[in-house]
Amino acid sequence: MPSLKPLRNRINSVKSTQKITSAMKMVAASKLRRAQAHAEAAQPYADRMSRMLRALAASMAAQSGNEAPLLMAGNPRNRTHLVVVITADRGLAGGFNSNASRTARALVRRLEGEGKTVKLLTVGRKGRDYFRREYADRMVDTPEAGVRKRPEFADAEAVSQRIQQLLASGEVDAVTLVYNHFAGVMSQVPTELQLVPLAMEDAKVDPNEAPYEFEPDEDEILARLLPRALGVQIYRAMLDSEAGFYAAQMTAMDAATRNAGDMIKRLTLTYNRARQANITSELIEIISGAEAV
Amino acid sequence: MPVALEIVSPEKLLVARDVDMVVIPASEGDIGVLPEHSPMIVLLRGGEVILYEGEQIAARYFVTGGFAEITGERCTVLADIAEPSSSLNRADGERDLQSAMADLREAERAGDVAAASAATDRVQVAQAIVDIAGQG
Numbered sequence: 290m291p292s293l294k295p296l297r298n299r300i301n302s303v304k305s306t307q308k309i310t311s312a313m314k315m316v317a318a319s320k321l322r323r324a325q326a327h328a329e330a331a332q333p334y335a336d337r338m339s340r341m342l343r344a345l346a347a348s349m350a351a352q353s354g355n356e357a358p359l360l361m362a363g364n365p366r367n368r369t370h371l372v373v374v375i376t377a378d379r380g381l382a383g384g385f386n387s388n389a390s391r392t393a394r395a396l397v398r399r400l401e402g403e404g405k406t407v408k409l410l411t412v413g414r415k416g417r418d419y420f421r422r423e424y425a426d427r428m429v430d431t432p433e434a435g436v437r438k439r440p441e442f443a444d445a446e447a448v449s450q451r452i453q454q455l456l457a458s459g460e461v462d463a464v465t466l467v468y469n470h471f472a473g474v475m476s477q478v479p480t481e482l483q484l485v486p487l488a489m490e491d492a493k494v495d496p497n498e499a500p501y502e503f504e505p506d507e508d509e510i511l512a513r514l515l516p517r518a519l520g521v522q523i524y525r526a527m528l529d530s531e532a533g534f535y536a537a538q539m540t541a542m543d544a545a546t547r548n549a550g551d552m553i554k555r556l557t558l559t560y561n562r563a564r565q566a567n568i569t570s571e572l573i574e575i576i577s578g579a580e581a582v
Numbered sequence: 583m584p585v586a587l588e589i590v591s592p593e594k595l596l597v598a599r600d601v602d603m604v605v606i607p608a609s610e611g612d613i614g615v616l617p618e619h620s621p622m623i624v625l626l627r628g629g630e631v632i633l634y635e636g637e638q639i640a641a642r643y644f645v646t647g648g649f650a651e652i653t654g655e656r657c658t659v660l661a662d663i664a665e666p667s668s669s670l671n672r673a674d675g676e677r678d679l680q681s682a683m684a685d686l687r688e689a690e691r692a693g694d695v696a697a698a699s700a701a702t703d704r705v706q707v708a709q710a711i712v713d714i715a716g717q718g
Binding site (some may be wrong): 321327330331333334337338340341344345441500501502503505510513514519520521524555572 | 588589591593594595608609610620622623625626649651658660662683687
């Protein structure tokens with residue numbers, strides 16, 4: 290005769306797990322809405338900036354002989370590649386963190402297969418933990434993504450400054466960013482984004498439009514604009530990744546809540562069967578006892 | 583025909599409205615932007631963006647530097663940090679000024695050119711805050 294107590298305990302513990310996962314799901318849903326709003330609010334600056342960059346690049350291209358700055362062209366010897374991985378600080382979000390990490394790992398393998406030296410910079414604790422064992426010797430820096438608070442532009446600026454240092458000192462020649470792009474609530478796509486050399490749509494100039502004048506001059510503006518543009522790209526990726534994280538967490542917690550529901554149903558069935566079996570066997574005992582008298 | 587002005591910071595779009603004239607603090611002196619201005623891209627210093635409607639000042643925003651793109655129809659200000667001038671605080675500005683000056687002296691003594699130029703920018707921004715907050 291199976292005892293009923295452990296079953297009852299089991300059911301209760303699954304019920305409280307279900308309460309937690311459903312609460313986490315709702316929290317993630319509300320944070321997702323906020324994260325999406327932030328990502329949207331940051332869009333105009335990025336758009337205007339790339340418009341300005343295009344105008345500058347077009348003007349630079351028109352007057353040849355100018356050497357493009359490091360941030361724009363990278364280092365032509367192209368030997369050392371920096372891979373920047375953005376993940377979250379926390380888990381419980383399905384495959385969110387490991388997808389980004391795996392994509393980055395595949396990229397590292399590919400680059401090393403091409404005979405390049407690879408360095409890693411991870412933003413976010415989960416990415417750091419993933420690479421710490423295998424690629425410890427390649428890690429240069431591991432700032433946290435700040436998922437507990439929302440990412441601010443200053444966080445992205447710090448990463449951007451670190452990258453600039455590495456470029457300026459000649460430690461790295463090219464930079465690629467890997468992060469989860471928020472493509473919808475159900476899908477976060479691990480994405481590779483080339484940061485240095487700067488990937489730009491073709492700098493086309495409208496011949497009807499009067500050319501820009503620059504003050505002080507192209508070089509100086511570019512020298513200020515490029516670090517900004519780098520920071521903005523990283524900032525956008527961080528916001529994108531944050532929205533993706535909450536979406537992934539919401540989906541994962543929704544699935545967990547449903548699984549817990551199924552499990553409760555199954556356990557309750559077993560519990561009731563056991564209870565009935567107990568009652569039946571007690572009845573048989575009583576009846577057969579009465580007959581014996 | 584008005585100028586379509588936008589003030590954008592990395593975090594959000596602050597202002598998007600039509601004005602008759604806007605004065606922006608370019609690195610080499612203020613620029614007044616009227617419709618049909620010739621296209622320019624300029625670097626900004628710390629200072630005030632002043633919006634005019636007719637002859638009246640409609641609003642003032644403080645920016646700590648950044649860029650501006652000017653065309654015949656629009657003026658886009660990409661500010662590093664932007665806020666309404668009314669929210670500036672003179673005491674904060676003076677404190678920033680002190681610390682920026684100290685950093686500048688430190689950088690000059692150490693002969694660190696990059697740090698000195700960064701500190702110079704901060705001194706300029708803090709000085710602008712003190713000046714503007716002092717008027718009001």
